[in-house]
Amino acid sequence: MKAVSTVLxxxxxxxxxxxxxxxxxxxxxxxxxxxxxxxxxTARLEEIRGDLIDDPMYDYAHVMxxxxxxxxxxxxxxxxxxxxxxxxxxxxxSVADARVQEIGGNVKQFRVGDVHRMAMxxxxxxxxxxxxxxKYFGEVNDPVYWAVWTDRAEK
Amino acid sequence: xxPRRAIWALVVGAVLAxxxxxxxxxxxxxxxxxxxxxxxxxxxARGDNGTWDLFLMRPDGSERRNITNTPDFxxxxxxxxxxxxxxxxxxxxxxxxxSHDLWxxxxxxxxxxxxxxxPVQIGGDREFPWASWSPDGKQIACLTQKGIQIVDLQTxxxxxxxxxxxxxxxxxxxxxxxxxxxxxxxxxMWTVVRMNAQTGELNIVQEFQSCTPDWFPDSRHIxxxxxxxxxxxxxxxxxxxxxxxxxxxxxxxxxxxxxxxxGALSPDGKYVLFTRxxxxxxxxxxxxxxxxxxxMENAPAIAGASExxxxxHPDAKEAVTLQLVEGWEPCWTYAEIGVxx
Numbered sequence: 027m028k029a030v031s032t033v034l035x036x037x038x039x040x041x042x043x044x045x046x047x048x049x050x051x052x053x054x055x056x057x058x059x060x061x062x063x064x065x066x067x068t069a070r071l072e073e074i075r076g077d078l079i080d081d082p083m084y085d086y087a088h089v090m091x092x093x094x095x096x097x098x099x100x101x102x103x104x105x106x107x108x109x110x111x112x113x114x115x116x117x118x119x120s121v122a123d124a125r126v127q128e129i130g131g132n133v134k135q136f137r138v139g140d141v142h143r144m145a146m147x148x149x150x151x152x153x154x155x156x157x158x159x160x161k162y163f164g165e166v167n168d169p170v171y172w173a174v175w176t177d178r179a180e181k
Numbered sequence: 182x183x184p185r186r187a188i189w190a191l192v193v194g195a196v197l198a199x200x201x202x203x204x205x206x207x208x209x210x211x212x213x214x215x216x217x218x219x220x221x222x223x224x225x226a227r228g229d230n231g232t233w234d235l236f237l238m239r240p241d242g243s244e245r246r247n248i249t250n251t252p253d254f255x256x257x258x259x260x261x262x263x264x265x266x267x268x269x270x271x272x273x274x275x276x277x278x279x280s281h282d283l284w285x286x287x288x289x290x291x292x293x294x295x296x297x298x299x300p301v302q303i304g305g306d307r308e309f310p311w312a313s314w315s316p317d318g319k320q321i322a323c324l325t326q327k328g329i330q331i332v333d334l335q336t337x338x339x340x341x342x343x344x345x346x347x348x349x350x351x352x353x354x355x356x357x358x359x360x361x362x363x364x365x366x367x368x369x370m371w372t373v374v375r376m377n378a379q380t381g382e383l384n385i386v387q388e389f390q391s392c393t394p395d396w397f398p399d400s401r402h403i404x405x406x407x408x409x410x411x412x413x414x415x416x417x418x419x420x421x422x423x424x425x426x427x428x429x430x431x432x433x434x435x436x437x438x439x440x441x442x443x444g445a446l447s448p449d450g451k452y453v454l455f456t457r458x459x460x461x462x463x464x465x466x467x468x469x470x471x472x473x474x475x476x477m478e479n480a481p482a483i484a485g486a487s488e489x490x491x492x493x494h495p496d497a498k499e500a501v502t503l504q505l506v507e508g509w510e511p512c513w514t515y516a517e518i519g520v521x522x
Contacts, residue, residue: 124280153326155350157371163369
């Protein structure tokens with residue numbers, strides 16, 4: 027009888043813990059990434075071709091290759107997409123400037139293998155006027171996305 | 182070498198160097214006399230009030246006068262209409278840092294008489310970006326996110342639109358109206374391109390670290406600054422020209438230690454204007470840079486020691502340049518405007 031009571035008690039404790047876990051709020055998602063742009067994905071940074079230039083005299087966007095893990099908003103036709111990040115040597119939190127004012131995020135550094143949750147637009151030319159480093163030019167004809175908001179995400 | 186011979190060699194060297202400088206001075210003085218009566222140069226510079234104002238001067242630097250003198254605004258990017266009867270420029274809020282890359286997107290478009298009289302604001306803040314004159318001065322071409330827009334100045338309406346095809350700044354309409362030039366993302370960024378103004382067909386003029394293009398009076402050649410690869414470290418920006426079809430690119434002027442911007446031709450194409458700035462970008466964020474005049478027949482020319490540059494261009498001539506006041510984005514007309522004011 028004592029053994030049964032113990033099992034019952036443990037079960038109740040486990041159930042209680044389980045229920046408590048379910049009622050905990052999920053990790054908050056930055057509303058900037060869920061509302062800005064017309065497309066929202068979680069994607070893994072697969073490749074950065076070329077060096078990220080850090081030249082305060084000149085602004086540019088650098089096109090990077092991503093593997094799409096989840097599409098949250100909008101339509102994305104392919105698993106692999108090419109995304110232009112503005113002045114990528116800068117942390118996203120301080121990258122907005124006179125040329126590009128409505129961008130940001132919490133990514134401080136772009137590293138291959140990192141997973142990002144991004145709000146985006148496409149094509150880049152409709153949303154950004156400036157230099158673009160696209161090392162995939164002539165090799166890939168897919169439209170280039172424009173990163174509006176870039177946050178870190180769980181791998 | 183004995184001490185006596187060494188001293189003699191120094192004396193002879195100094196005399197020869199002095200004679201060389203004297204000859205150079207004579208050539209510069211001759212150039213000044215030659216251009217003195219050839220119309221006017223408009224340019225932006227810091228006025229006595231500390232803000233950017235527009236100035237007129239003779240091409241030898243004489244008869245300089247402030248034609249805006251607005252302590253509550255900054256002005257720059259002035260361009261004479263092809264017939265020299267109008268002036269187009271941008272006016273910025275006081276204290277605005279004029280970006281060497283973004284200035285065509287900044288502030289308000291203004292149109293005035295060639296002497297700055299009767300300035301009229303065209304549109305609102307940031308409207309009519311990168312406006313440049315049509316051949317008859319009745320329209321402007323603008324570079325917007327949507328595309329290249331041809332705007333009728335009387336009605337302020339867009340009468341025609343073309344895709345911009347990667348052009349992102351510094352759009353200029355050719356004197357014959359047949360072409361645009363600009364800076365674009367083509368195969369790579371910072372590429373000077375030419376676009377057919379009717380069909381929108383685009384061709385590459387010069388790739389790699391080239392910008393700020395402008396037209397020769399013949400509408401067949403383009404002048405642009407370029408910072409070629411292969412230089413030690415960051416390198417220096419030189420002034421180049423090319424056929425609009427991308428053929429025959431060659432250096433006009435270079436000088437190690439200085440970045441050359443603001444390239445513009447005299448209306449007959451015989452002289453070239455530029456600025457030489459120790460800092461890259463042309464100096465719009467500060468106080469500009471010395472404006473220089475050179476004969477096109479002197480090109481390609483190199484100034485200063487420029488040892489590395491002379492190795493790349495062994496046939497370049499010694500530059501004979503008339504250095505004028507500090508300024509930014511000069512433009513030249515042969516029209517006689519406001520003489521005696």
